[in-house]
Amino acid sequence: MKTNFPVEEIHEGKARIIIPKLDLFKGSGETYRPRLTPVFYNPNMKLNRDLSILLANTISNMLNRGLNICEPLSGSGVRGIRYALECKVNKVILNDINPIAYQFIRHNVKLNNIENIVQVYNEDASLLLLKLANKKLKFDIIDIDPFGSPVEFIEPAFKALRNGGILCVTATDLIPLCGIKSNACERKYLGKPLRSYYCRELALRLLINMINTKALQHNILVEPLISYAYEHYIRTHLRIFRGALKANKALRMRGIIMYCLKCDFRLIIEDIIAYKERCPYCSGELMYSGPLWIGPIINRDFCMSMIHNNEELNLETKKKIGKLLNVLLEESVLPPTFYNVDHICSKIKKKPPKIRDIIRSLQKLKYEAGPTHVDPKGFKTNAPINVIIDVISRF
Ligand SMILES: C[S@@+](CC[C@H](N)C(=O)[O-])C[C@H]1O[C@@H](n2cnc3c(N)ncnc32)[C@H](O)[C@@H]1O
């Protein structure tokens, strides 16, 4: 392959990949800036890719067959090539609109000797998905990993997914989703973000609600399997089921989270229009975030299967993934939003106790309580704010 810039070979999982020489694309501060490269490869997304490989293995084990997978925004092709090499697959379709990336993907597919199962395209992702759907080619997994927001690719992906298929979605546009550019979030995700310490969990819920809103319009039920916030991005993996009656179930998963800036009180409600109250604990003015997804964002049984399979697959980030999945498992049965111990303790002028001790004390009082993967100083509970403050004050 001829290029007018230096390249290098890297190894990730079982894949060998040619990419532009990483060292040449540093921004200010000497940090590598993947967006500056002629072909996208971000080594920091390895955990994201490892988790997807684990998920695909879990799904093919469950179905006991090979999968059809489509990754319509492939960059260097690393993710799709890893699907082909590390999972049970029948067919993998890769694509990128960038003609140089297309050349690299084709080269990398050849380098890994998988031309027999991988097809490569150079099209707009939405157009490709619609064309594939039109050919009645349906996928078990569609993996959407764009620059910034995934919004424009969701509906075409629905068309190309089979009933029961999995939609994997990354969003890196946390500036709108975390409330720094609130209008952009309302436009793209149809929900109001909130600048709070738990904004990354709200971002996940705003993303899932956007996907659910589009799904409802297509009579599709979405069921989140694994969703997480990590470093600069959020990601969700949802199973889809077709049918208006099934989809009705998700109508009740949309709602609003009210939040009192003054005392940390919060309330989850389905209908914002009717809600004009002040905080019942301190009479403070209530802010809100949403509409957003207020149902579960992690499926406990599926998470356990991933934990089990993670033990069997020797992925490079196995330990990190194991740690993350175990927290997600605890979180799976806990209510939306979490409390930050430093935030509460600064209000009540108290030295912060250990999170595990707070959780244990709340559980002793018969409340549900556990950690959150979003914040090591956070905890989730269904205890009301006055009980939480009381418990923390006693340490
Ligand atoms: C974040 S990168 C993908 C990284 C890749 N999934 C991975 O795991 O390494 C996003 C890619 O989408 C491509 N892209 C952007 N808009 C596109 C579109 N409308 N259709 C197809 N590809 C597009 C870009 O050229 C870029 O390579």
Ligand SMILES: [Zn+2]
């Ligand atoms: Zn209050």
